[in-house]
Amino acid sequence: GIESEDQDDIDLHARNIATILEKTYYNVDNHASESLDWFNVLIAQTISQLRTEALISDNIFHSLNDFLTKSDFPDYLDTVKITEIDIGDDFPIFSNCRIKQSQDGSGRLEAKIDVDLSDTITLGIETRLLINHPRPMIASLPIQLSVSLVRFSGCLAVSLFKPLVTSPLKGTSNGSKKTEKKAEIESGTAIRFSFSPDYRLEFNIKSLIGSRAKLQDVPKISSLIEARLKQWFVERSVEPRFQVIRIPSLWPRSKNTREAVADKTD
């Protein structure tokens, strides 16, 4: 049955762990954590390029606008319009990387990495608060909101694995491995990542109301927005939830080969 096959997988996995750690000279109990300064530079370069392109082609605005247009807001909020975008100018700092065995019973080895970001990433919107009581649309209040992410810190768990699950919707990472399809075996490696529940996600939320009335509703809207953003993050990336991103095979292939253009400095 599937359960005993799973158990075989787990036993085999456990036997492999000792070998892997021995051959890579890594002792999970006392290996010093490692710096990731090089990785910070590569990530920063990528983010910097993304920002440059965002400024050129305004694509962040369009993506966010699409997202907000399609989002399902409560019926007391009117259409949401973007008034301000600040894509930030700082970079996340990854540090303190160490290998631990996962606590999910599989014994899988994962890298735990501290992540810290202090930046100001702002989205300003305007909308209207619709007063639907006692009758629908009896009144509306123009609202301007500005939401800034000012701090994120957390512990990221990363591991690599060969995904073999045939249906991408199944998602029980270790389950039903042997119902294989030959085509899936070629599909490369996947990154699995999630954040520990003790993350810090700090927002700075400002709100303005265009009329004198109903000031007492503003904190409710701010906290609604903040809760929504945190919920979005938790539902996707905080343990026990995790993200699975397939990366294509790194095996060198002709179709992925490029050649540098002539050197422009010589």
Place this chain on the structure above:
Amino acid sequence: GIESEDQDDIDLHARNIATILEKTYYNVDNHASESLDWFNVLIAQTISQLRTEALISDNIFHSLNDFLTKSDFPDYLDTVKITEIDIGDDFPIFSNCRIKQSQDGSGRLEAKIDVDLSDTITLGIETRLLINHPRPMIASLPIQLSVSLVRFSGCLAVSLFKPLVTSPLKGTSNGSKKTEKKAEIESGTAIRFSFSPDYRLEFNIKSLIGSRAKLQDVPKISSLIEARLKQWFVERSVEPRFQVIRIPSLWPRSKNTREAVADKTD
């Protein structure tokens, strides 16, 4: 014109480099190289999983057999049949990671990483050497060859970038960025990697001939095989050639979210 836009890109890029290095506290001239012990463990775990699955489902044999069947061998070699596969039992060791500016004139920051692999990865084949002179197929000699990769060491250069080139066939990594397609902008990050030309790739090649005659042809076949393997590697992954592998966006998405199954140890 495209050339002046390219020049603008390069200038902008150069201005960004100083900012990136400053904000990530990295001085390319004197930053100590960093260890990658954690990465070795993750890679080893992935390779170990791959080997386990290869043993279960025999897929390495089938992939290689397909490859050999489709390969274009010289007309003095008959069909190539696999007689031995050893997928090795050791793992590559990555070390000594440092950020340098690329020498290709773009100023791009890349991580240089030493890679070392001592293992025995063997492919044994049998075929026949066809003697086509003075007449086609006048004779044939059964040959058994065993090719082992026993050592690889080299310096890997890795960088990340946001690919924006619309046609995947164009490939001039920095060129023609602004002929954008909105759909392409969402396509995530790409890894670019290549090896320095001073790599070491050592093979151990054994050959047996089934008849007494023509022993002097054997080293020619061994060196043909070795040259072919090295050529395969050089043409794909040695500077100025490089591999470009797109990885999907790491932005957390519902469709990539999984939830851990119930803890089996508690």
